[in-house]
Amino acid sequence: xxxxxxxxxxxxxxxxxxxxxxxxxxxxxxxxxxxxxxxxxxxxxxxxxxxxxxxxxxxxxxxxxxxxxxxxxxxxxxxxxxxxxxxxxxxxxxxxxxxxxxxxxxxxxxxxxxxxxxxxxxxxxxxxxxxxxxxxxxxxxxxxxxxxxxxxxxxxxxxxxxxxxxxxxxxxxxxxxxxxxxxxxxxxxxxxxxxxxxxxxxxxxxxxxxxxxxxxxxxxxxxxxxxxxxxxxxxxxxxxxxxxxxxxxxxxxxxxxxxxxxxxxxxxxxxxxxxxxxx
Amino acid sequence: xxxxxxxxxxxxxxxxxxxxxxxxxxxxxxxxxxxxxxxxxxxxxxxxxxxxxxxxxxxxxxxxxxxxxxxxxxxxxxxxxxxxxxxxxxxxxxxxxxxxxxxxxxxxxxxxxxxxxxxxxxxxxxxxxxxxxxxxxxxxxxxxxxxxxxxxxxxxxxxxxxxxxxxxxxxxxxxxxxxxxxxxxxxxxxxxxxxxxxxxxxxxxxxxxxxxxxxxxxxxxxxxxxxxxxxxxxxxxxxxxxxxxxxxxxxxxxxxxxxxxxxxxxxxxxxxxxxxxxx
Amino acid sequence: xxxxxxxxxxxxxxxxxxxxxxxxxxxxxxxxxxxxxxxxxxxxxxxxxxxxxxxxxxxxxxxxxxxxxxxxxxxxxxxxxxxxxxxxxxxxxxxxxxxxxxxxxxxxxxxxxxxxxxxxxxxxxxxxxxxxxxxxxxxxxxxxxxxxxxxxxxxxxxxxxxxxxxxxxxxxxxxxxxxxxxxxxxxxxxxxxxxxxxxxxxxxxxxxxxxxxxxxxxxxxxxxxxxxxxxxxxxxxxxxxxxxxxxxxxxxxxxxxxxxxxxxxxxxxxxxxxxxxxx
Numbered sequence: 001x002x003x004x005x006x007x008x009x010x011x012x013x014x015x016x017x018x019x020x021x022x023x024x025x026x027x028x029x030x031x032x033x034x035x036x037x038x039x040x041x042x043x044x045x046x047x048x049x050x051x052x053x054x055x056x057x058x059x060x061x062x063x064x065x066x067x068x069x070x071x072x073x074x075x076x077x078x079x080x081x082x083x084x085x086x087x088x089x090x091x092x093x094x095x096x097x098x099x100x101x102x103x104x105x106x107x108x109x110x111x112x113x114x115x116x117x118x119x120x121x122x123x124x125x126x127x128x129x130x131x132x133x134x135x136x137x138x139x140x141x142x143x144x145x146x147x148x149x150x151x152x153x154x155x156x157x158x159x160x161x162x163x164x165x166x167x168x169x170x171x172x173x174x175x176x177x178x179x180x181x182x183x184x185x186x187x188x189x190x191x192x193x194x195x196x197x198x199x200x201x202x203x204x205x206x207x208x209x210x211x212x213x214x215x216x217x218x219x220x221x222x223x224x225x226x227x228x229x230x231x232x233x234x235x236x237x238x239x240x241x242x243x244x245x246x247x248x249x250x251x252x253x254x255x256x257x258x259x260x261x262x263x264x265x266x267x268x269x270x271x272x273x274x275x276x277x278x279x
Numbered sequence: 280x281x282x283x284x285x286x287x288x289x290x291x292x293x294x295x296x297x298x299x300x301x302x303x304x305x306x307x308x309x310x311x312x313x314x315x316x317x318x319x320x321x322x323x324x325x326x327x328x329x330x331x332x333x334x335x336x337x338x339x340x341x342x343x344x345x346x347x348x349x350x351x352x353x354x355x356x357x358x359x360x361x362x363x364x365x366x367x368x369x370x371x372x373x374x375x376x377x378x379x380x381x382x383x384x385x386x387x388x389x390x391x392x393x394x395x396x397x398x399x400x401x402x403x404x405x406x407x408x409x410x411x412x413x414x415x416x417x418x419x420x421x422x423x424x425x426x427x428x429x430x431x432x433x434x435x436x437x438x439x440x441x442x443x444x445x446x447x448x449x450x451x452x453x454x455x456x457x458x459x460x461x462x463x464x465x466x467x468x469x470x471x472x473x474x475x476x477x478x479x480x481x482x483x484x485x486x487x488x489x490x491x492x493x494x495x496x497x498x499x500x501x502x503x504x505x506x507x508x509x510x511x512x513x514x515x516x517x518x519x520x521x522x523x524x525x526x527x528x529x530x531x532x533x534x535x536x537x538x539x540x541x542x543x544x545x546x547x548x549x550x551x552x553x554x555x556x557x558x
Numbered sequence: 559x560x561x562x563x564x565x566x567x568x569x570x571x572x573x574x575x576x577x578x579x580x581x582x583x584x585x586x587x588x589x590x591x592x593x594x595x596x597x598x599x600x601x602x603x604x605x606x607x608x609x610x611x612x613x614x615x616x617x618x619x620x621x622x623x624x625x626x627x628x629x630x631x632x633x634x635x636x637x638x639x640x641x642x643x644x645x646x647x648x649x650x651x652x653x654x655x656x657x658x659x660x661x662x663x664x665x666x667x668x669x670x671x672x673x674x675x676x677x678x679x680x681x682x683x684x685x686x687x688x689x690x691x692x693x694x695x696x697x698x699x700x701x702x703x704x705x706x707x708x709x710x711x712x713x714x715x716x717x718x719x720x721x722x723x724x725x726x727x728x729x730x731x732x733x734x735x736x737x738x739x740x741x742x743x744x745x746x747x748x749x750x751x752x753x754x755x756x757x758x759x760x761x762x763x764x765x766x767x768x769x770x771x772x773x774x775x776x777x778x779x780x781x782x783x784x785x786x787x788x789x790x791x792x793x794x795x796x797x798x799x800x801x802x803x804x805x806x807x808x809x810x811x812x813x814x815x816x817x818x819x820x821x822x823x824x825x826x827x828x829x830x831x832x833x834x835x836x837x
Contacts, residue, residue, distance in 0.1 A: 030309050030588050031595050031607045037310050037483040042527055047483060048380070049310045051353050055384035074609050075634050076354050101606070105613035202818065204595040204605060247815025248600055257526025260481065309588050316589050316762040321806055326762060327659070328589045330632050334663035355633050536805025539760065 001189055003272055006228060011267045013221040013229040018044035022064035022219035025050055026212055027080065029071025029100065032205030035252070036069070039209035042260040043233065045216030051076055056084040064219035066095040067212045068120070073107055081111050085118045094121040094218040094226070098211035102132045112136055119171035121223040124211045124230075127160035130177050134163035139170055157183050165190065165277050176214065176227040178207055184231055186224040187277065193228070194271040195235035197242040199251040210234050213259075228272070233259060236266045280468055282551055285507060290546045292500040292508040297323035301343035301498035304329055305491055306359065308350020308379065311484030314531070315348070318488035321539040322512065324495035330355055335363040343498035345374040346491045347399070352386055360390050364397045373400040373497040373505070377490035381411045391415055398450035400502040403490045403509075406439035409456050413442035418449055436462050444469065444556050455493065455506040457486055463510055465503040466556065472507070473550040474514035476521040478530040489513050492538075507551070512538060515545045559747055561830055564786060569825050571779040571787040576602035580622035580777035583608055584770055585638065587629020587658065590763030593810070594627070597767035600818040601791065603774035609634055614642040622777035624653040625770045626678070631665055639669050643676045652679040652776040652784070656769035660690045670694055677729035679781040682769045682788075685718035688735050692721035697728055715741050723748065723835050734772065734785040736765050742789055744782040745835065751786070752829040753793035755800040757809040768792050771817075786830070791817060794824045 025048040028036050037047040048063070050056045051074065060066050066088055068081065088095045097120035099112055116137045123133065134141035141163035143155075157179035164175040169187035177183040178200075182193040200206035210230055217226035241254035304327040307315050316326040327342070329335045330353065339345050345367055347360065367374045376399035378391055395416045402412065413420035420442035422434075436458035443454040448466035456462040457479075461472040479485035489509055496505035520533035583606040586594050595605040606621070608614045609632065618624050624646055626639065646653045655678035657670055674695045681691065692699035699721035701713075715737035722733040727745035735741040736758075740751040758764035768788055775784035799812035 029607070031591050031605075033310050034313060034483065034592060038527065038531075041481055041483060047310075049308070049351055050383075051351055052384055052386060055352065055380070055387065058383050072607055072609055073613065074353075074632075101613075104608075104616050105610055107610060108613065202599055204592065204599060245815075247818040248596065249811040249814035252596075253528040253532060253811060256528035257524075260526040260528075312589050313592060313762065317806065317810075320760055320762060326589075328587070328630055329662075330630055331663055331665060334631065334659070334666065337662045353632075532807040532811060535807035536803075539805040539807075 001274055003274055006191065006272060006274065007267055009221065009225045010229045010232050011264055013217045013225055014233065014262055014267065016220040017216050020220060021046050022216060023048065023062065024065050024067060024216045024219055025059035025063045026067040026069065026215065027056060027084065028067060028069035028208060028212065031071060032208040035205040036209045036212035038256055039259060040212045040216050042256050043213050043216050051080065053080040053083045056080050057087045060084050060087040060093060061091055063093065065215045066093055067215035068095060069098040069100060069208050069211055070108060070112065071100040071208060073105065077111070078107055082114060085115065089118045094223060096120060096122040096124060096211050096215040096218055098208060099123065099125050099129050099133050100208070102129050102136065119173065121173040121218055122176065122214050122227050123167060123171065124176040124178070124214055124227065126207060127155040127157050127177050127179055130160045130167065130175060131155055131163045134167050137167070137170065139166040141166060157181055161190065173223040174227045176231060178210060182231040182235065184224065184227040185277065190275045190277055191228055192273045192275065193231045193235055195239050197238035199242050199245065199248060200238050202248040203252050232267060232270050232272065233262050236262055236270055280553055282553055285470065285551060285553065286546055288500065288504045289508045289511050290543055292496045292504055293512065293541055293546065295499040296495050299499060300325050301495060302327065302341065303344050303346060303495045303498055304338035304342045305346040305348065305494065306335060306363065307346060307348035307487060307491065310350060311487040314484040315488045315491035317535055318538060319491045319495050321535050322492050322495050330359065332359040332362045335359050336366045339363050339366040339372060340370055342372065344494045345372055346494035347374060348377040348379060348487050348490055349387060349391065350379040350487060352384065356390070357386055361393060364394065368397045373502060375399060375401040375403060375490050375494040375497055377487060378402065378404050378408050378412050379487070381408050381415065398452065400452040400497055401455065401493050401506050402446060402450065403455040403457070403493050403506065405486060406434040406436050406456050406458055409439045409446065409454060410434055410442045413446050416446070416449065418445040420445060436460055440469065452502040453506045455510060457489060461510040461514065463503065463506040464556065469554045469556055470507055471552045471554065472510045472514055474518050476517035478521050478524065478527060479517050481527040482531045511546060511549050511551065512541050515541055515549055559832055561832055564749065564830060564832065565825055567779065567783045568787045568790050569822055571775045571783055572791065572820055572825065574778040575774050578778060579604050580774060581606065581620065582623050582625060582774045582777055583617035583621045584625040584627065584773065585614060585635070585642065586625060586627035586766060586770065589629060590766040593763040594767045594770035596814055597817060598770045598774050600814055601771050601774050609638065611638040611641045614638050615645045618642045618645040618651060619649055621651065623773045624651060625773035626653060627656040627658060627766050627769055628666060628670065629658040629766060631663065635669070636665055640672060643673065647676045652781065654678060654680040654682060654769050654773040654776055656766060657681065657683050657687050657691050658766070660687050660694065677731065679731040679776055680734065680772050680785050681725060681729065682734040682736070682772050682785065684765060685713040685715050685735050685737055688718045688725065688733060689713055689721045692725050695725070695728065697724040699724060715739055719748065731781040732785045734789055736768060740789040740793065742782065742785040743835065748833045748835055749786055750831045750833065751789045751793055753797050755796035757800050757803065757806060758796050760806040761810045790825060790828050790830065791820050794820055794828055
């Protein structure tokens with residue numbers, strides 16, 4: 001797998017999402033729910049957010065993929081999440097998990113633990129969250145403590161590489177870690193994506209919306225390519241946005257605008273680096 | 280009823296909302312709740328969003344009008360919505376319904392069904408939602424299948440005209456359909472409003488916030504004029520916003536800015552076309 | 559206490575928040591939750607929003623301060639709020655209350671009443687809310703009627719001065735009132751802050767996010783200085799934003815951008831006026 005081959009697959013996913021307008025329902029946190037929906041629309045998806053169990057089941061069965069972000073759990077999720085995950089599994093639908101806030105609360109812990117039985121196609125998180133998830137699932141992360149404080153990463157992307165590879169091998173899907181450099185792995189190949197903007201850490205929801213966009217691409221590409229495509233377009237859009245902003249809010253506006261108009265040339269010029277994992 | 284007469288009524292509603300700052304509480308979805316509130320403020324309303332039954336009753340009784348958007352139902356709505364609709368009816372308050380997502384879930388279906396007994400003053404939806412609502416209420420829509428997929432319309436505005444007229448005659452209020460052209464009817468007169476921007480489909484909440492703004496105008500005008508006024512100012516603001524944007528997020532910013540500063544000249548120059556429905 | 563001394567303390571709080579990135583969890587309304595989080599990030603805080611009781615307890619115990627905004631109550635808050643307030647008291651953590659919507663509903667009333675036993679470090683509200691809270695707590699507000707209609711103030715800041723001083727003396731913390739001029743008092747000193755922008759009343763969440771930002775500063779300064787610092791930077795950022803906006807939405811973008819880049823010179827040039835309260 002060469003860098004050029006991957007770029008072709010990324011570009012194919014970018015175009016296919018715009019052509020097919022896949023319905024990508026989400027259960028996501030109330031803080032960034034608007035940003036997630038607008039980012040999904042910007043890349044060509046159709047968004048629909050849900051709380052209730054039967055509505056989630058219906059949308060999971062008619063949607064092309066699904067996004068579950070664990071940000072702000074509500075009581076109804078104790079019923080909604082197990083039911084929707086069951087429908088996703090039974091219908092073999094690709095879905096993306098963002099294990100935000102892993103470590104806080106009994107419901108969150110029990111839901112994330114139960115997902116080991118019905119694993120997501122793509123897991124997207126920051127380094128601390130991926131390490132914590134590997135530990136929760138008793139996979140070999142190479143790091144035994146839990147590094148989560150609130151919702152921000154306190155570990156480097158590279159330090160979570162072993163955890164990401166372990167989780168991807170277990171789920172037979174892919175794992176994406178966002179950070180100064182991004183890492184996407186399917187357990188066999190690991191891709192490092194450079195670029196992006198530090199302004200992403202000055203707004204809320206860069207990670208959440210990246211998960212939602214990954215779910216749009218998971219409707220039109222493999223879990224691995226979906227993770228790569230989302231990270232690649234986020235790096236492109238955020239780099240360009242940084243050039244045209246005067247602070248975090250104008251950055252977010254410019255970011256969504258740029259996300260909406262990703263070009264082939266931008267994908268061709270992006271920096272990605274493929275490495276092979278030793279088994 | 281001439282085009283010029285309608286424009287005078289639209290302009291009167293625009294001005295009266297700014298002068299009287301009507302309190303327009305809403306029960307609306309969490310995805311676009313901020314956009315709805317800011318759009319209501321932009322046209323002169325005072326916004327207040329509620330979830331709990333007794334608070335909704337209080338605000339329904341002191342508010343000048345009310346907005347109910349069915350976007351993201353939560354369990355508490357099973358109690359809140361029937362109680363608030365009862366208070367709205369008992370106090371003879373105008374209210375606007377946006378039947379988003381009609382077709383998904385048992386609670387949504389039962390709530391929308393029950394509204395046939397206490398119907399809203401204005402119903403605003405996309406073409407597919409209006410057809411589906413007419414069918415749910417067993418009115419003659421001319422189209423028997425349900426065309427809803429997620430939250431986006433899959434039917435043309437014109438194809439939903441018969442359903443809109445049937446619903447408006449039943450409720451003795453008005454029905455607004457948003458689309459490439461907008462349609463507003465009170466069952467006797469149907470008005471087609473041209474203009475607007477396709478960028479409205481690239482952001483989430485154009486429809487939701489249109490419903491919220493319609494509710495502000497329903498506090499100061501008849502259901503028919505409220506529907507017309509909201510569609511007219513949305514077309515004006517979105518057309519102008521499109522000229523000054525570089526993507527969906529800057530479009531939304533420019534849209535709200537333009538909504539805040541609608542002028543008499545803009546209303547005079549807008550394209551509206553009145554047609555009479557045969558009884 | 560001179561104006562210059564206060565400005566030095568304000569500047570110290572501005573810098574310390576940026577240096578220490580304090581974790582400031584919030585329970586806040588769904589309308590402006592995104593604005594609150596982005597404003598907290600803009601001034602250097604780390605945001606985390608919560609609904610569930612055990613998660614709130616965890617975050618209250620690891621956070622540096624906490625923000626409770628009563629905007630859109632949900633049923634789960636009946637359990638979450640008493641538990642989190644207890645943890646905040648037991649751990650002696652500074653927290654900020656925004657008593658939005660005081661007067662609507664039984665749960666809201668009973669929660670606000672119970673806070674008399676475990677009072678917040680800072681209370682931030684508009685004039686009508688502070689008067690209503692003083693009345694609810696049976697403190698001498700000088701005004702016995704309840705002036706709240708929806709979420710907007712109907713009283714002047716000056717008319718709520720007596721209520722603010724009474725509440726601050728009772729809580730032994732500080733009280734901030736936002737309005738055309740802002741007032742911050744610890745019951746002994748009262749500071750009037752001029753400046754700001756009327757555009758703050760044209761967007762939703764200026765007050766909510768001010769409360770969230772006050773909580774960030776409460777992690778690095780006394781309740782009194784936290785209230786002052788938040789009001790001062792809000793006045794500076796909104797004044798500058800008004801110069802570069804063409805309506806409410808571009809105002810909000812410019813406001814957050816300016817909030818992110820407050821300078822020493824701006825603080826030095828801001829207008830604040832210290833007065834001493836008679837005991």
